[in-house]
Amino acid sequence: MSFMAFTKKTKTRNGLNSTFITIFTAALLALFLLPFLYMMLTSLKTKAQITVLGSPIYPAAVPLYNYKGENTKTYTFEAKKYGIPSDKTINMKDYAGKDLEIFNVPLENGQKKDLAVVVGYNKYSIFMDPKNPSADPIIWTGGYYKVLNRPWTFSPTWSNYTTVWKQLNFPRLLGNTAFYAFFTAIATVISSIVVAFGFSRFRFPGRDFLFVVMIATIFLPFAVTIIPTYTFFTKIGWTGTWLPLIIPQFFSSPYNVFLLRQFFMTLPRELDEAAMMDGASPLRILWSVIIPQSYPAIVAVTVFHIVWAWNDFFGPLIYLSTKPDSQPISVALARYNTNYATYPQYIQAGALMTLIIPLIIFVLAQRFFVQGIVITGVDK
């Protein structure tokens, strides 16, 4: 009996622990991913909403009432300015056809009513009732009208995306970025496969030394190579073209070589040896034996590179700074931000358009990401 009670108790405790840990992790994750929510909501707001203090966090329209001019009378209100009587005369005809902002106004009888502001000042404002537009306007002396609540309604501004699409010339950026990412992916993946094959399938003196030198270059500060490289590319007239970004990709990249080599080393050698007995050349072995067995690693390297190239900022920034038409999306977004920093809705819409493709690639290929990182991180 006591044994049964014990298992039941641990089960409930485990259940409680699971609930607690899972909820805690979910909360942490929500906090971690909060910027995505901020981005999506902000990208659908209007500038008018963003500038209003205390506006809702969801995209909403500034509530407006279009006054048709039903009331044509003229009114004079007793009001005070700096304590001095200063009467205000308004002719309701003048406001016909205008969009008046609606506020939730607390009236003297304790009720609250949605009224449209005709004229508003620091200490008093004149409102009209949108439900009864021919009625007399009302003076409200409760303070500054802009601190009043407004009857916000959910209203996403999808046109922000079309605006940014046009302003950024997005199709061209997409073309530039896709060209850079996919073309260099082919270059680096092929060259990295060849080099990784050399490092993993042949024994020769100095091989391990060269391999360690290659790994060490991952940690090398780029500053120590960039100045002569940039100067050289300027001298031969390549600055302002894609060539300085593309050509180096044909010479493999240490990270990719490392990942592929680790994978090739796990492949059994019997198949290579059998192929060699049949007189296959090393290139033939690579093509017909190694590559068909290595699709997971090759896919991992390819998606890593595409995402890396999609996000690459520094290279395009320095080599294409004078050629806005050739820039990829990351550089264009940074430039856009310097011009439109006061329009958060456009910046956030642009950011979403920038990150959507890598995000889709990640969702489709996440298995390869996880495996690839594990190979590189743990084996070092």
Next chain:
Amino acid sequence: MEQLTQLNKLLPTAESLRNLRPLAKREFRNGITFIAPWIFGFLAFTLIPIVATFVMTFTDWKISTGVVEPPSFVGLKNYATLLKDGQVWSFPSAGSTPGSLWITLRFGLIALPVGILLPLGIALLMNNKHLIGKNFFRSLFYMPFIVPFVASVFLWGGLLNSENGWINLTLLHLGVPKASLPGWVNDINWVYPAYVIMGIWGIGNAMLTMLAGIQGVPTDLFDAAKVDGATSFQTFLNVTFPMISPVIFYNLVLNIVGLFQYFLVPLVINAGTGNPGGATMFYNLYLYKTFFGNQNMSYGSTLAWLLFMVILVVTILIFWSARFWVYYASENP
């Protein structure tokens, strides 16, 4: 990583190269042929540029309006300028802007613990046996890593906006007076924490490698600790940590090397001006401005060479420290 400390043992001797048998000769020829793309790339884009950077430090060489001017040899003049350069060395003191090296160091001291402990904490959480939906959480904690750097900086920048950002609005709701709200990227006291917050989306790689490290610890070690009555903290300190120390070491080196080169965030967010109050003129930003702004190749190279030396010395120190705290299971079978 281990091999990096024993580089000299891997070098072939001249004798071993001379005495290759015919079969080994063919292996050598094939191997070198296949790694030739890397060797060529290494020479062209790494080794020769490093040497060229060093040679440039002894010259006066500029680019003006896109044209590379002829260099002139000036001996140690650039090093003399470097030694006196307040923008590099100036010690932090009240009322003056610290040198860029100190700025880099100061930021690194805040960012490094976060860059190691946060991914470690999340990796431990992902490994918790009570957590339901491990793969789901693991993917989503990693996911922001693939967001383009520029986009993530603007997302966090919006959240940290001092006027209408959600963080300050939350603080306002919690009763923080408006006057004492942090100004984040425009506030000299809050700009480093703001940068650290902007960087937390970069933890994905470190988190995954640490998690893989934790999962690679043989379970019998945990069983043994349990039998001995160890608390979970004792288990972490005496089993998990030593077993994953190589992964932590790898991430530590990557982080430190990265932090010495930190400059893209201040370049994008604060337009590379060093604002607020010169607090974001990181060493690498100063270098970037010297070369890409003033087109001064020779002094830029001198700054680059100093950075290289500093990173090299620090890296050697960490590798030396590894013998005291990094445990390689393969060493004691």
